[in-house]
Amino acid sequence: MLVIGGGPAGAWAALGAAASGARSVVLVDKGYCGTSGATAPANTGAWYVPPEGDARERAIEARFARSGGLAHRTWMERVLDATYTQIDQLAAWGYPFPLDDSGLQYRANLRGPDYMHFLRRQIRRAGVRVLDHSPALELLVSDGVVAGARGYSRQQDAPWAVRAGAVVLASGGCAFLSKALGCDVNTGDGYLMAAEAGADLSGMEFSAQYGISPAYASVTKGLPFFWATFTRESGEEIDSRGDRMLAVARALREGPVYAVLDRASPETQRWLRDGQPNCFLPHDRLGIDPFRQRFPVALRLEGTVRGSGGIRVVDEGCGTSVPGLYAAGDAASRELIVGSSSGGGSPNAAWAISSGTWAGRAAAQFAAALGDGAAARRVRAAGTAGLRPSGRAGGIEAREVIELVQQEMLPLDKNLFRRGDQIEASVGRLERAWEDAAAHLHAGGVAQVRAREAAAMLATARFCYRSALARAESRGLHRRTDLPDTDPGQTHHLIAGGLSAVWVEPYRRPHPRGDLA
Numbered sequence: 001m002l003v004i005g006g007g008p009a010g011a012w013a014a015l016g017a018a019a020s021g022a023r024s025v026v027l028v029d030k031g032y033c034g035t036s037g038a039t040a041p042a043n044t045g046a047w048y049v050p051p052e053g054d055a056r057e058r059a060i061e062a063r064f065a066r067s068g069g070l071a072h073r074t075w076m077e078r079v080l081d082a083t084y085t086q087i088d089q090l091a092a093w094g095y096p097f098p099l100d101d102s103g104l105q106y107r108a109n110l111r112g113p114d115y116m117h118f119l120r121r122q123i124r125r126a127g128v129r130v131l132d133h134s135p136a137l138e139l140l141v142s143d144g145v146v147a148g149a150r151g152y153s154r155q156q157d158a159p160w161a162v163r164a165g166a167v168v169l170a171s172g173g174c175a176f177l178s179k180a181l182g183c184d185v186n187t188g189d190g191y192l193m194a195a196e197a198g199a200d201l202s203g204m205e206f207s208a209q210y211g212i213s214p215a216y217a218s219v220t221k222g223l224p225f226f227w228a229t230f231t232r233e234s235g236e237e238i239d240s241r242g243d244r245m246l247a248v249a250r251a252l253r254e255g256p257v258y259a260v261l262d263r264a265s266p267e268t269q270r271w272l273r274d275g276q277p278n279c280f281l282p283h284d285r286l287g288i289d290p291f292r293q294r295f296p297v298a299l300r301l302e303g304t305v306r307g308s309g310g311i312r313v314v315d316e317g318c319g320t321s322v323p324g325l326y327a328a329g330d331a332a333s334r335e336l337i338v339g340s341s342s343g344g345g346s347p348n349a350a351w352a353i354s355s356g357t358w359a360g361r362a363a364a365q366f367a368a369a370l371g372d373g374a375a376a377r378r379v380r381a382a383g384t385a386g387l388r389p390s391g392r393a394g395g396i397e398a399r400e401v402i403e404l405v406q407q408e409m410l411p412l413d414k415n416l417f418r419r420g421d422q423i424e425a426s427v428g429r430l431e432r433a434w435e436d437a438a439a440h441l442h443a444g445g446v447a448q449v450r451a452r453e454a455a456a457m458l459a460t461a462r463f464c465y466r467s468a469l470a471r472a473e474s475r476g477l478h479r480r481t482d483l484p485d486t487d488p489g490q491t492h493h494l495i496a497g498g499l500s501a502v503w504v505e506p507y508r509r510p511h512p513r514g515d516l517a
Contacts, residue, residue, distance in 0.1 A: 001025045001360075001367050002149055002162045003128075004136045004190065005170035006033030007040075008349070009329025009356035011119035012086065013168040016360025018126040022367060025128045026162050028151060030135040030171075030185045030449075034120035035113075037172060038182040038305050038330070039352070042112035042221070043276055047350035048087050049080055056080055063347065067339025068476040069491040070203075075336035078316070079347075082354035093122060110349060134160055135449050138383025139167065139193045139325070146197055146324035147379045152449055165367025165374040166324045168359045169194060169311065173304035173330035174460040176409045177402060180211060180300040181218040181278075187453040188304070188460035190331040192499075194311045195459060196382040199320040200497035202333040202507070203309035204460075205467035206340050206477040208415045211306065212248055212259075215296035217282035224272055224279050224290075227264035230257055231294060249299055249412050260294040301410050304460070306344030307477055308334045309467070312495055317362025318355050324366060326359035328352070335493060340476025384438060384499065385458075386451035391439035398454035401441065404433050405457045409464070419482045423469045430462050438500070463496045470494055470504040 001022040003013045006029030014027045029036060049059045060076045087107050091097060095118050097105040124130065133154040140148040140163065148163040174188030191201060211220025222244075230238040230248060233256045240247040251257045264272060269291055273280055283290045304310055311320055311327040313336070318326050329352040334343040337351060367374065381387075386398070408426045409415055437458055443451040471494060473487040474480045492506045 001166055001168075001364055002164035003027040003168045003170055003360070004149060005029065005037075005172060005329070005331065006031070006130070006132075007037035007170065007172060007329060007352065008116065008119065009331070009352040010168070010170035011116075011123050012353050012356030013170050013326075013328050013360035013363070014123045014128045015126055016357040017168075017364040018123075018128055020361045020364035022364040025126075026131065026164070027123065027128050028131045028134045028136055028149070028160075028162070030133070030189075032132045033123075033130050034116045036182075036185050037116075038186060039112050039349070040116045041182045041278060043109070044112060044349045045109050045346035046087060046107070046353070047080065047083055047346040048108040049084065051081075051084065063338065066341045068341065068486070070335050070339030070493060072336050079337050079350050079354045082357055083350040086353045086357055090118070093118075108346070131160065136171070136189065136193065137448055137452050138381050138387060139197045140379040141197055141382045142377040142379045144198070144323065146322055147374070147377055149193075150381055150383075152446060154446060154449075157446060163375060163379065165370045166326065166363035168326045168328055168356075168363050169331045170328045170356060170359070171331050173307070173310060174457060175303045175305045176301055176406055176457055176461070178301040178303070178406075178410060179218045180213070180220045180302050180305070183302065183305055186303075186305050186330070188456040189452065190327070191311065191463065192452070192456040192459045193382070194320060194322070194325065194327065195497060195499050196384055197322050197325060198497075199322045199325060200312050200495045201310060201463055202312035202493050202495045203335040203340070203467075204304070204463040204496055205471045205494060206309050206335070207304045207307040207464045208418070208477050208479065209302045209305075209307040209342050209344065210245055210249065210299040210412070210416060211302050212245060212297055213300050214282055215298040216286065218300070219279050219282065220300050220302060221276055221279050223276060224261055225259060227261045227268060228259040229262050230259050230297070232257065245299065248297060249416055252299065253412060257297050258294040259290075259297045261291045264291060299412065301415065302344070303409070305330055306342050306348070308338050308340065308343045309464070310334065313355070315362075316358065317365075318359035319362060326363045328355040328359040340478060342477060383452070385434070385455035386437070386441045386443065387448065389438065389440050389442045393440060393442035395440045396436050398441065398443065398447075398450040401433060401437055401454035401458055404429065405454075405461050409461050416479065418468055418478070418480050420469070420480065423465050427462070427465050427469060430458065430465065434458055434462060434499075459499060462502050466502045466504050467494045467496050
């Protein structure tokens with residue numbers, strides 16, 4: 001059993017596989033499992049709702065109301081059940097949940113550094129072999145079945161390969177190297193590897209999620225801005241009621257925007273500093289009191305890390321459309337529980353726990369069914385752009401590809417406020433870039449890692465904009481200025497796939513239970 005990704009979804013997948021009796025579980029992480037990824041520097045809530053009374057039903061209805069009609073109540077129920085069980089398991093293992101005023105543990109919040117450090121200890125205790133600083137580069141495939149992966153160890157400066165009965169992709173989403181905190185490892189690697197193996201994706205149009213941050217920092221935690229007053233450079237106050245991010249975005253199109261957290265009481269200020277310490281370090285370093293002095297703000301693209309698109313899961317074990325390949329966490333589409341809205345915060349945390357657990361268990365069962373014959377399979381490496389160019393290698397560098405992708409994906413006027421002709425123009429530039437990258441992008445040694453990240457970002461951008469072009473309406477995180485209304489006739493998912501030629505088609509998932517494929 002191989003797990004790709006060392007965030008919460010990968011850790012829970014490894015634990016699920018080990019608990020299911022997998023003889024050998026290997027987890028590979030691009031960084032250091034326990035400190036890398038979007039969760040490690042976060043202080044995230046969890047969708048943790050006790051089963052008693054009608055609390056869960058109210059939680060489901062509230063979330064469904066924001067989903068654009070694309071979430072599925074059955075999956076929400078499953079996620080709530082699994083999250084409640086596994087968080088209680090965390091407590092049984094000894095995780096140090098904080099105590100509330102009555103002396104009871106408060107289990108609806110997970111402090112990222114503590115949480116990930118604790119999970120690393122648990123997976124090591126479970127006998128999981130962890131390969132840190134060992135990014136995966138490509139999947140291995142045997143007769144259409146995923147059979148392992150190949151990557152590169154930064155510390156050993158050497159390639160690695162793992163033959164496995166099944167693989168869980170828990171490699172995170174894609175924030176396009178926007179410098180959002182903890183997201184530099186989230187370059188869409190899993191999307192590219194899945195597509196090369198023949199898997200499809202879903203909801204990639206719901207990727208235009210931006211986070212507010214001080215202009216001089218990478219922290220995109222939104223909680224402190226609940227108590228903010230936003231102003232233009234002139235001092236004119238901006239009406240930020242409703243969607244604060246959109247209000248700030250509209251104002252940023254016209255000039256600089258500033259914030260001051262002047263609506264926080266002294267007690268709230270102390271609470272924020274205690275609970276969100278890394279939000280205030282950038283201010284403190286510059287000698288700025290954010291509660292009394294205004295500071296410039298920016299929007300950083302969080303893409304599918306806090307959006308909802310990703311690899312499509314086709315069954316309750318989070319299997320993909322390719323045998324032997326499973327997806328969990330931000331690598332998988334979260335439309336099933338949030339639809340067209342952002343999964344950032346508690347839904348994503350719950351999805352990482354539940355999908356990771358399900359994928360780990362199902363992958364272990366799949367691998368066990370193969371028996372000893374799995375090791376004897378003939379395999380081929382599935383990687384393309386950045387590894388095996390179809391033409392003469394050279395002539396294009398990873399840096400050039402990344403810069404081009406960022407020029408199309410980061411600007412608010414292209415990605416947040418979308419327009420049909422603008423999307424078409426971006427698609428044209430991205431398609432030409434893909435042709436060049438597929439034919440010529442190549443690197444050796446550790447430079448392969450950056451080349452593959454560039455190819456993954458480019459592939460992800462194509463899936464996002466091709467899906468955005470196919471959704472001729474506005475819905476949730478997908479905002480078309482030329483088509484501002486929501487069309488009831490388009491209350492369906494959009495699945496996408498392919499690499500040499502990206503295809504997109506509508507899909508209505510059977511509901512509530514039935515053939516999920």
